[in-house]
Amino acid sequence: MKALVIAEHDNHILKGATRALVTAALQIAEHVDVLVAGNKCLTVVTAASQIAGVSNVLVADHGNLQYPTSETLAALVLGIAADYIGILAAATTTGKNFLPRVAARLDVAQISEITAVITSDTFVRPIYAGNALATVKSTDSIKVMTVRTSAFIETPTGNTVAEIKNLAAVESSIHTMFISETMSESLRPELTAARIVISGGRGLGSAENFHLLDKVADKLGAAIGASRAAVDSGYAANDMQVGQTGKVVAPDLYIAVAISGAIQHLAGMKESKVIVAINKDAEAPIFQVADYGLVADLFIALPELEALL
Amino acid sequence: MKILVAVKRTIDAYVKVRVKSDNTGVDLSNAKMAMNPFCEIAVEEAVRLKEKGLATEIVAVTIGSDKAQEQLREAMALGADRSIYIQTSDELEPINIAKLLAAVVQKEQPALILLGKQAIDSDNNQVGQMLAALCDMPQATFASKVVLSTDKVVVSRDVDGGEQILSLQLPAVVTTDLRLNEPRFKKLPDIMKAKKKIIEVFTPELLGVVLKSHITTLSVADPPPRKAGIKVQNVAELVHKLKNEAKVIA
Numbered sequence: 001m002k003a004l005v006i007a008e009h010d011n012h013i014l015k016g017a018t019r020a021l022v023t024a025a026l027q028i029a030e031h032v033d034v035l036v037a038g039n040k041c042l043t044v045v046t047a048a049s050q051i052a053g054v055s056n057v058l059v060a061d062h063g064n065l066q067y068p069t070s071e072t073l074a075a076l077v078l079g080i081a082a083d084y085i086g087i088l089a090a091a092t093t094t095g096k097n098f099l100p101r102v103a104a105r106l107d108v109a110q111i112s113e114i115t116a117v118i119t120s121d122t123f124v125r126p127i128y129a130g131n132a133l134a135t136v137k138s139t140d141s142i143k144v145m146t147v148r149t150s151a152f153i154e155t156p157t158g159n160t161v162a163e164i165k166n167l168a169a170v171e172s173s174i175h176t177m178f179i180s181e182t183m184s185e186s187l188r189p190e191l192t193a194a195r196i197v198i199s200g201g202r203g204l205g206s207a208e209n210f211h212l213l214d215k216v217a218d219k220l221g222a223a224i225g226a227s228r229a230a231v232d233s234g235y236a237a238n239d240m241q242v243g244q245t246g247k248v249v250a251p252d253l254y255i256a257v258a259i260s261g262a263i264q265h266l267a268g269m270k271e272s273k274v275i276v277a278i279n280k281d282a283e284a285p286i287f288q289v290a291d292y293g294l295v296a297d298l299f300i301a302l303p304e305l306e307a308l309l
Numbered sequence: 310m311k312i313l314v315a316v317k318r319t320i321d322a323y324v325k326v327r328v329k330s331d332n333t334g335v336d337l338s339n340a341k342m343a344m345n346p347f348c349e350i351a352v353e354e355a356v357r358l359k360e361k362g363l364a365t366e367i368v369a370v371t372i373g374s375d376k377a378q379e380q381l382r383e384a385m386a387l388g389a390d391r392s393i394y395i396q397t398s399d400e401l402e403p404i405n406i407a408k409l410l411a412a413v414v415q416k417e418q419p420a421l422i423l424l425g426k427q428a429i430d431s432d433n434n435q436v437g438q439m440l441a442a443l444c445d446m447p448q449a450t451f452a453s454k455v456v457l458s459t460d461k462v463v464v465s466r467d468v469d470g471g472e473q474i475l476s477l478q479l480p481a482v483v484t485t486d487l488r489l490n491e492p493r494f495k496k497l498p499d500i501m502k503a504k505k506k507i508i509e510v511f512t513p514e515l516l517g518v519v520l521k522s523h524i525t526t527l528s529v530a531d532p533p534p535r536k537a538g539i540k541v542q543n544v545a546e547l548v549h550k551l552k553n554e555a556k557v558i559a
Contacts, residue, residue: 002352017371027391052333067473069447069475070441070448070450071447071448074410074442086493092469093451093466093468093469094449094468094469095468096434096438096450097438097448097450097451099438100403100434100435100436100437100439100442101438101439101441101442101448102436103404103435103439104404104407104438104439104440104442104443105442108400108402108523109403109404109431109437109523109524110403110404110439111524112432112433112434112435113432125432126432126532127335127430127431127432128320128326128335128429128430128432129429129432130532131325131326131328131532132326132328132335132529132530132531132532133529133530133531133532134526134529134530135526135527135529135530136350136522136524136525136526136527136529137524137525137527138524139522139523139524139525140523156403170547173447174478174479175446175447175477175478176447176448176474176476176477177475177477177480178473178475179463179474179475179476180473181468181471181472181473181474182471182472182473183471184470184471190469190470192469193328193469196557196558197397215430220558238487238488239467239488241487244322244429245322245346245347245429245487246487250335251555251557252557253558258408259542260498262323263323264322264323264426270532270535273557274551274555275535275538276547288535288536288537289535289538290538291535291538291539291555292539292540292541292547292550292551292555293538293539293540293541294541294543294547295540296543296544301544304544304545305541305544305547305548306509308545308548309548
């Protein structure tokens with residue numbers, strides 16, 4: 001009984017999400033293989049082969065996998081899917097994009113964003129933006145799933161090295177042409193992967209004031225998020241939005257500044273390990289979920305915070 | 310050029326969700342329902358493409374119980390020309406929804422299919438991708454910009470940490486993300502006009518689609534509540550607690 005993990009990487013670095021996927025996969029099957037699909041990704045392959053408990057690393061290292069389309073990735077996985085009882089990808093924009101194609105072609109369901117494995121066929125997943133948790137049982141012979149990797153610990157490097165097997169190239173998709181990919185050139189960590197997130201709400205008052213968060217974020221090495229109200233008011237870019245219709249984050253520390261705590265925002269951050277709320281309204285709902293609440297004017301509290309960090 | 314846009318009836322995004330006391334699901338009996346916000350964006354995009362003269366006809370489609378037709382009327386009030394309603398009673402799994410939509414695609418032969426990236430109830434984020442796979446079409450998920458021409462569509466996609474641009478040969482499937490557009494409000498005269506537009510009714514049987522169950526929901530529960538926290542008096546106390554008690558900063 002083997003499960004297949006699709007590695008998350010950028011062709012240079014194996015992302016921690018892959019290690020969390022291995023943790024989830026080992027709860028489903030006795031043996032776990034990792035697929036590394038990329039271009040000139042040898043360092044990733046080496047790192048993956050050293051993860052404790054991994055049997056084989058399957059490598060597809062080809063030019064057309066530098067920026068693989070969903071069609072190409074799906075074709076690659078479908079070529080080896082029959083060997084596995086489980087196929088797991090991270091619930092990132094990559095995993096969410098290609099894995100449903102795999103499931104559809106296998107004529108099985110996909111189980112999205114699991115947060116726990118109960119048995120090899122039963123999983124927990126959040127629905128209604130995390131306002132409810134569903135326990136679901138799959139009757140498919142191959143379980144295809146995306147995993148919310150922040151819900152699983154990362155399997156460390158072990159003492160053994162997995163066997164490395166090369167896969168043949170798959171054809172590029174003929175209907176899709178890759179044009180470009182631009183990553184935002186922020187020196188800050190990515191919102192969904194950051195260990196610390198500081199978010200601002202409408203209370204910041206302006207796009208200019210929103211930058212008051214920058215200095216604190218710099219000191220903490222934090223990513224910056226925003227409430228929907230702040231985005232709608234034009235204070236912050238849409239891709240910074242944390243919430244039901246934005247990004248779901250679960251950092252070690254989440255600092256909500258001048259955010260009232262609407263349901264739609266809470267859905268995106270309430271899995272954070274420690275929540276801090278700074279708000280001048282003592283009755284703001286955000287205080288009901290905050291581990292540490294500070295009733296204060298942000299224009300006084302933020303500079304103080306920056307000075308003390 | 311014909312555009313097919315799929316819409317879903319979901320709980321209103323601003324309504325508080327309550328889990329049923331017997332843990333069989335979420336209580337929707339008195340909940341306000343609406344069109345899934347991402348589907349609204351899909352409808353809006355279709356209407357804008359038609360207004361620009363790039364599309365000639367917009368067909369809206371939904372799947373569900375009778376009341377789901379309200380969302381088709383809504384789509385038609387926003388600018389869809391006609392609708393297809395697939396009558397089912399059950400809550401369908403994404404793979405089954407994709408199969409039904411694939412049958413509609415077969416029948417209608419649209420050049421572009423627009424869907425929301427996910428529904429805010431089941432949060433699956435699967436149907437567009439599955440539909441593309443079943444129809445052997447290219448796909449662009451999480452669209453933040455759509456540039457349509459006669460034989461292709463260039464789509465900017467929101468990906469983790471940045472943006473990707475793909476060019477898809479038509480016919481193609483595009484799923485919408487938040488930044489794509491801001492949906493307009495329905496106008497009363499348009500709501501009246503929409504009442505006269507046509508809804509064609511199908512069943513899975515009529516479409517020749519056999520539905521299969523893959524997943525059983527064993528229970529639906531409230532997430533564990535967060536334990537009540539404390540109020541700190543000042544910034545110094547906050548920093549002290551974060552360093553020494555929570556140990557989340559050094």
